[in-house]
Amino acid sequence: MxxxxxxxxxxxxxxxxxxxxxxxxxxxxxxxxxxxxESDEEHGTEDARRARWTATGTGALLALAGLAAAVLRLSGSAPALVPAAYALGAAVCALAAVLGSQGRTRRALWLLIAGVMIMAVGDQSD
Structure with a gap:
């Protein structure tokens, strides 16, 4: 040594x-x-596919939840603004699902946020 x-x-x-x-x-x-x-070619397509599926699935799920809440609130004694807000929020989330399936995942994310916020504001007015 x-x-x-x-x-x-x-x-x-x-x-x-x-x-x-x-x-x-x-x-x-x-x-x-x-x-x-790491190269972008190696992981780029898989990440993009995962983002599209996530945006589409989340948008569809939130749209269905918003429509279900609108129907439940419509059958109850809530003011008309509440089911309308849930329905509008569900429509925005459905639009986000469509945009997410087309690859516009950033816009879909912001629309999902806006749709949930519309539903939350409608729920607060109850």
Whole structure:
């Protein structure tokens, strides 16, 4: 044990590994973090598909819940504004579901928020 570190051999190993990856068509690893950089092509389509399904499913579920609440409030003794607010909120959430299925997930998210807020304001006026 001479106390000498093997840092100079580690650099040679890293350079050889980077050369091997470049010849195989892979992106070289960052020698500082030793992590493989992620490409947008690899995860982009799966993430987009998941976002579309989430926006569509959430919008449809909230639309059905809003319509059910509107029907229940309509049959009760609530003021007319309450079922109208639930129905309007359900319509906004249904529009968000349609936009989400077309890939407009950011707009769908904001419409979902607006639809739930409309339903909440209508419930508070009861």
């Amino acid at each position: 001479s106390g000498r570190t093997d840092s100079d051999t580690q650099d040679d190993i890293r350079v050889d590994a980077m050369d091997d990856q470049e010849t195989r068509g892979q992106a070289p690893q960052d020698p500082e973090t030793d992590e493989q950089p």
